[in-house]
Amino acid sequence: MIDKNTVVEAVTLPMQRYFHTMTRDIADWQPLEDAAERLLQGNDVPDEQLCADFRPLVKMMRLIMRLSGDGAWDWSNPEIRKVFQEVADGAIYTLFADTVVDMVISIMKEVPIGTLVEVGTGPGTVTAALCNDMIRCNLQDVPLIISDRAPTIAHVGQSLRQQFPGLAVTDIIWDIQNPCSSPIMKTLRRPVLVFERFCMPYADYAAIDSVARIADILILIDDLSITGKKYSFDMIYEKIGTKFLVFDTARKHLEQYFSCVHTCDGDTIKAVHSPVTTFTLAVK
Numbered sequence: 001m002i003d004k005n006t007v008v009e010a011v012t013l014p015m016q017r018y019f020h021t022m023t024r025d026i027a028d029w030q031p032l033e034d035a036a037e038r039l040l041q042g043n044d045v046p047d048e049q050l051c052a053d054f055r056p057l058v059k060m061m062r063l064i065m066r067l068s069g070d071g072a073w074d075w076s077n078p079e080i081r082k083v084f085q086e087v088a089d090g091a092i093y094t095l096f097a098d099t100v101v102d103m104v105i106s107i108m109k110e111v112p113i114g115t116l117v118e119v120g121t122g123p124g125t126v127t128a129a130l131c132n133d134m135i136r137c138n139l140q141d142v143p144l145i146i147s148d149r150a151p152t153i154a155h156v157g158q159s160l161r162q163q164f165p166g167l168a169v170t171d172i173i174w175d176i177q178n179p180c181s182s183p184i185m186k187t188l189r190r191p192v193l194v195f196e197r198f199c200m201p202y203a204d205y206a207a208i209d210s211v212a213r214i215a216d217i218l219i220l221i222d223d224l225s226i227t228g229k230k231y232s233f234d235m236i237y238e239k240i241g242t243k244f245l246v247f248d249t250a251r252k253h254l255e256q257y258f259s260c261v262h263t264c265d266g267d268t269i270k271a272v273h274s275p276v277t278t279f280t281l282a283v284k
């Protein structure tokens, strides 16, 4: 039986660090939304008019506007992978990555996690940072399963195993719209901590159910709307099949499996008047 208070308390310091950086550096999201609106109307937004932190995000939106008309958005496409890597290496995604790693490590220090599972691993930017910290914090005995629906997950797994030979990293293909059929799921040691960043909107609410079935603790890093209002940013991402997810609906799915659903970034939401929550934690 996991002590829910221990898990919630474990993420307090990581979220304080997140609050500090967000309110100091990137508190005003309006210029990004303004840029999205202009792109949506068919106008470009030159990089010089944008702060450096927003440039990779706007580059990605430009790419979506250019390529999504073809009807095929494939995360394995080299151009898409390159631009997403720039986004993942940018200051904003780095803050999100640092925060999710901080949360996972803090929980692992307090709860004897049996298996770690990441869904929608993508290029493995979050994963590599996590692997570094697992070694630094002497948590290398916990097996890590990474997964994605894209077959490129095999290369990411291979690269992580080379970089971190002391860790047990396994890669599987898993489209989280369906329950996982990999035999590896039978080997999971409990409690299982599942985490993901920016994958759920590509999969929809049903994916919450697939993931929740195997998780004892779940960390979701996705923008879930609190207001229910769609912005230009959301409309651009809808062009590549991203679902506009609303927190209340996501919470109803989570509550079918978890007795505790916690919005971790409440203080930041208030401070920056954000219409979305980004960090959700659920515990069985």
Ligand SMILES: C[S@@+](CC[C@H](N)C(=O)[O-])C[C@H]1O[C@@H](n2cnc3c(N)ncnc32)[C@H](O)[C@@H]1O
Binding pocket: 075, 088, 119, 120, 121, 122, 123, 124, 125, 126, 147, 148, 149, 150, 174, 175, 176, 177, 196, 197, 198, 199, 202, 203, 207
């Ligand atoms: C925006 S990328 C995020 C990658 C990584 N989590 C990160 O934050 O750097 C979205 C990832 O989700 C994966 N994805 C999308 N739909 C999925 C699904 N139904 N099941 C599993 N993975 C999915 C994509 O292949 C892609 O790698």
